[in-house]
Amino acid sequence: MAFSSETRHLRNYVGGRFVDGGRPFDVVDPATGKVHAIAYEANRPIVDAAVAAARRAVEGEWGRMTLARRRSMLVAVAEGIEKRFDDFLAAEIADTGKPHGLAHHLDIPRGAANFRVFADVIANLPAESFEMDTPDGGRALNYAVRRPLGVVGVISPWNLPLLLMTWKVAPALACGNAVVVKPSEETPSTTTLLGEVMSAVGMPDGVFNVIHGFGPDSAGEFLTSHPGVRAITFTGETRTGAAIMRAAAPTVKALSFELGGKNPAVVFADADLDAAVAGLSRAVFLNTGQICLAPERIYVERPVFDAFVRGMKARAEALKPGLPEEAGVDFGPLISDEHRQKVLGYYRMAVEDGAQVVTGGGIPALSGEAAGGFFVEPTLWTGLAHDARVCREELFGPCAAIIPFDSEEEAVRMANDTEYGLAASIWTTNLSRGHRVAAAMEVGICWVNSWFLRDLRTAFGGAKLSGVGREGGVHSVNFYSEPTNICIRL
Numbered sequence: 001m002a003f004s005s006e007t008r009h010l011r012n013y014v015g016g017r018f019v020d021g022g023r024p025f026d027v028v029d030p031a032t033g034k035v036h037a038i039a040y041e042a043n044r045p046i047v048d049a050a051v052a053a054a055r056r057a058v059e060g061e062w063g064r065m066t067l068a069r070r071r072s073m074l075v076a077v078a079e080g081i082e083k084r085f086d087d088f089l090a091a092e093i094a095d096t097g098k099p100h101g102l103a104h105h106l107d108i109p110r111g112a113a114n115f116r117v118f119a120d121v122i123a124n125l126p127a128e129s130f131e132m133d134t135p136d137g138g139r140a141l142n143y144a145v146r147r148p149l150g151v152v153g154v155i156s157p158w159n160l161p162l163l164l165m166t167w168k169v170a171p172a173l174a175c176g177n178a179v180v181v182k183p184s185e186e187t188p189s190t191t192t193l194l195g196e197v198m199s200a201v202g203m204p205d206g207v208f209n210v211i212h213g214f215g216p217d218s219a220g221e222f223l224t225s226h227p228g229v230r231a232i233t234f235t236g237e238t239r240t241g242a243a244i245m246r247a248a249a250p251t252v253k254a255l256s257f258e259l260g261g262k263n264p265a266v267v268f269a270d271a272d273l274d275a276a277v278a279g280l281s282r283a284v285f286l287n288t289g290q291i292c293l294a295p296e297r298i299y300v301e302r303p304v305f306d307a308f309v310r311g312m313k314a315r316a317e318a319l320k321p322g323l324p325e326e327a328g329v330d331f332g333p334l335i336s337d338e339h340r341q342k343v344l345g346y347y348r349m350a351v352e353d354g355a356q357v358v359t360g361g362g363i364p365a366l367s368g369e370a371a372g373g374f375f376v377e378p379t380l381w382t383g384l385a386h387d388a389r390v391c392r393e394e395l396f397g398p399c400a401a402i403i404p405f406d407s408e409e410e411a412v413r414m415a416n417d418t419e420y421g422l423a424a425s426i427w428t429t430n431l432s433r434g435h436r437v438a439a440a441m442e443v444g445i446c447w448v449n450s451w452f453l454r455d456l457r458t459a460f461g462g463a464k465l466s467g468v469g470r471e472g473g474v475h476s477v478n479f480y481s482e483p484t485n486i487c488i489r490l
């Protein structure tokens, strides 16, 4: 059934079918502030049924399936997403309010790409082997075989719902696991739609399950504390990660966390300034700043500071906020009014802490349905001290502080002066310096003269409070499967 703009009823998906039950909750379109769907909160019995269905899948047809067949199922899912591209597009836009062009070029294509890349990774995986001398003068051969973990819990956030959920589901299934997925309560639609695709491609019942709801004392906590769940892969706030770690501890689950950040960018005087302005205005404002990799602190070498600020101001003021389908709209709302109030609180705090507001700082005057949306202005500040609260805490909005520096050493020190360590970007035409400063960044990912360029085979994740572990390519295989070393006397 095509995803229509009328209110939809998003049920839980257990054992290959949509099931009734659970307390209804509203799903709001952030571009208008109106309810566009009703989802049903999975209670504990529904979560138990989903975990049991996943266990049956692993112990049944799915667990016995050949690698070649499993790979073809992953490719079929990718094709299923592509076949229903417009339905996924409508669903993602209805849940997030993001501009049509952004969802069309990033969110939905990456949903399919995530399944394709792991169908390839799993087919081209070398096995580890070592020959050894034995103490009695003989020889022995060691080799490793991999097995799935079993039932994996997936908990995903609201900023890139399909992209981030499939970034975990694809490798988990590629490795032979079954999953129970809890999407964010803010953005349940595309994960629900993926259930329809799984049924359509003939995925064995129980391989993919969807439970809707919230965190504490709801589907999220029921999943992370469930004794039948072997691992949790989570993307979200650092403090939520800590709560999940506590819930998972009694059953010693394997954990993979992609958490918050307070990402720096460093612009040297020898940078291609036009490229730096284009790249960093995109990095700060894309998805209304709701991307974990976005820089909220930009350090600029003093000789080019004023020119850089002018360039960023012009880019910010050229952005057009509005409804997703409106022509020319390239700037959407924040995910909720609650999140908007949080970001506006930081906007006020920045001024209280002495910021000069280069541009923005409030709510744009919009008319029509967009007037009910959760919009804020793209905002830039100068004049803030490096240790001001808005320069230390994650805002997750379309804003950044621009701070001058006078030496490479000072820039590296300020960039690393944070409890987070997710991403950084360095802008310089001196490539020795680019390599050197990138290697000095205490982060999981550092771009040089670029941002959010993604090779899905590479390690993705955060250092310090920004994450536990890495995903991507073989790194995902190392999390979603475990080796057994076999030693044979020759």
Ligand SMILES: NC(=O)c1ccc[n+]([C@@H]2O[C@H](COP(=O)([O-])OP(=O)(O)OC[C@H]3O[C@@H](n4cnc5c(N)ncnc54)[C@H](O)[C@@H]3O)[C@@H](O)[C@H]2O)c1
Binding pocket: 155, 156, 157, 158, 159, 160, 164, 182, 183, 184, 185, 213, 214, 215, 216, 220, 221, 224, 235, 236, 237, 238, 240, 241, 243, 244, 257, 258, 259, 260, 261, 291, 292, 394, 396, 422, 462, 466, 467
């Ligand atoms: N490192 C990354 O790759 C990455 C990517 C995207 C977002 N994020 C981070 O995610 C945050 C924004 O997303 P968010 O607001 O959805 O994060 P969040 O932590 O509030 O929620 C994320 C998910 O966790 C669930 N959840 C919340 N409390 C829970 C609990 N106690 N037990 C189980 N599940 C629980 C939520 O229902 C949601 O599905 C930001 O901090 C951002 O930096 C990180």
Ligand SMILES: N/C(=C\C=C\C=O)C(=O)O
Binding pocket: 159, 160, 164, 167, 290, 291, 292, 293, 454, 460
């Ligand atoms: N995990 C990824 C992106 C994360 C974006 C955070 O908002 C990815 O590109 O695979």
